[in-house]
Amino acid sequence: MPVVRIPTVMRKHTDGAAKVEASGSTVREVFDELVASHPDLQENLLDDGRVRGFINVYVDDEDIRYISGIDTPVADDSEIAIMPAVAGGSNGR
Amino acid sequence: MIFGDISQAVGNTPLVGLPRLSPEGYTIYLKLEGHNPTGSVKDRVAKYLIEQAELYGQLKPGQRVLEPTSGNTGIGLAAICKVKGYPLTCVMPENTSEERKQLLTMFGVRIVHSPATEGSNGSVRVAREMAAADPEVYMPFQYGNPANALAHYETTAPEIIADLPDVAAFVAGLGTGGTVTGAGKRLKQWNPEVKVFAAEPEYGDLVYGLRNLEEGYVPEVLDQSVLDSRIKVNSLKALQATRDLAELEGIFAGVSTGASIVVAQRVCARLPEGSKIVALSPDGGWKYLSTGAYAPGEVKEIATAISGTLWA
Structure with a gap:
């Protein structure tokens, strides 16, 4: 099952867990399942069905904006990392 | 050469x-x-930051230069500013390595620390506050220049x-x-x-x-x-x-x-x-x-x- 890495600032919504497993074959499907099990993540993560600004999402280290956005495919052993944007970060496109 | x-x-x-x-x-x-x-790619940036400011009349002779930098840009600016006659202040996270601080100090740079936990964002914040409070300094601001x-x-x-x-x-x-x-x-x-x-x-x-x-x-x-x-x-x-x-x-x-x-x-x-x-x-x-x-x-x-x- 894909693993989602939760940034420190969002761990209060995952009972402190740094990694959460969630199934799905795209980032969207994985996030849907993640939010279903941790509803407080919803507003931190998504805005109108899109990944919120100032958050970067990576599948196996690659920024999903340069793959297929929230529809980026996810393998069973993929790691999805959610990271706050720091210098060099980006506000979505 | x-x-x-x-x-x-x-x-x-x-x-x-x-x-x-x-x-x-x-x-x-x-x-x-x-x-x-000075040992980094930032020499290119430092040279351009200063020479473009000179070219467009944004930098007066002897004017103090202020820049948020985690080190390399500061060291590059220190060398360029030294030979061009501009005093320099650098704002950097306090966890910047000792070698960099010593280099900058030797170049005569005034160092201001920002909180380590804020990373380069913190340096930017502090430098902006300082620049806003002092119209006599010129901030090239590599992040937006x-x-x-x-x-x-x-x-x-x-x-x-x-x-x-x-x-x-x-x-x-x-x-x-x-x-x-x-x-x-x-x-x-x-x-x-x-x-x-x-x-x-x-x-x-x-x-x-x-x-x-x-x-x-x-x-x-x-x-x-x-x-x-x-x-x-x-x-x-x-x-x-x-x-x-x-x-x-x-x-x-x-x-x-x-x-x-x-x-x-x-x-x-x-x-x-x-x-x-x-x-x-x-x-x-x-x-x-x-x-x-x-x-x-x-x-x-x-x-x-x-x-x-x-x-x-």
Whole structure:
């Protein structure tokens, strides 16, 4: 099952867990399942069905904006990392 | 090569093949920016920040220059400002390595610390507050100054094109975004088929931990349309590649260089066989010795121990 890495600032919504497993074959499907099990993540993560600004999402280290956005495919052993944007970060496109 | 003063000796750095670290069928070349006068790619940026300000009349003779910088830009600015007669103040995170602080102090730079936990965002905040309170200082502000990318557009990329006209891809680290934006744009104008990849450092939890999600900071210099992708590299992979570089290729570089090599190796598979890839090495390893990055021992343990200061 894909693993989602939760940034420190969002761990209060995952009972402190740094990694959460969630199934799905795209980032969207994985996030849907993640939010279903941790509803407080919803507003931190998504805005109108899109990944919120100032958050970067990576599948196996690659920024999903340069793959297929929230529809980026996810393998069973993929790691999805959610990271706050720091210098060099980006506000979505 | 003979130059009138140090500001004229910036650039024209060597492009060196990495036969032992290149995946089979590809050649990765490393542009050794550590060969610049103060030892980093930021000499190019510092020279352009100051000379563009002079050109446009933004900098008066003897005026104090103020800049938020985690080190390399400050050291580059220190040298350029020294020979051009501008006093300099640098704002940097307090966890910046001792070597850098000593270098800057020796150059006569006034150092102001920002909280380590805020990283470069904190330096930007503090410098902006200082600049707003003192109209007598000039802040070039590398994060938002087009001169930053222009330096790479006018010098870094043309050097690569002259040395390696059939370059297929370019990889550089993502800090201010100046290198990928400026060099990437010029390379794509030369040949639209050239791919540009950013290697993004994955900072330690400490850096991300205190970041407020409402305060994400996007450098104005970064033009994301130039990028073909952006790949993050964690401390362990970057450090391992940096140590491999010394062990296998005889090149002693900073950890950001390892990150760019990791990305260069990864993207080879997306390029036609026989492709030549240029990765940019922003600096040598000298200024990071005190972090312990090169100490003997298990790379994994070292990476974990210093992940908070590794990219500082």
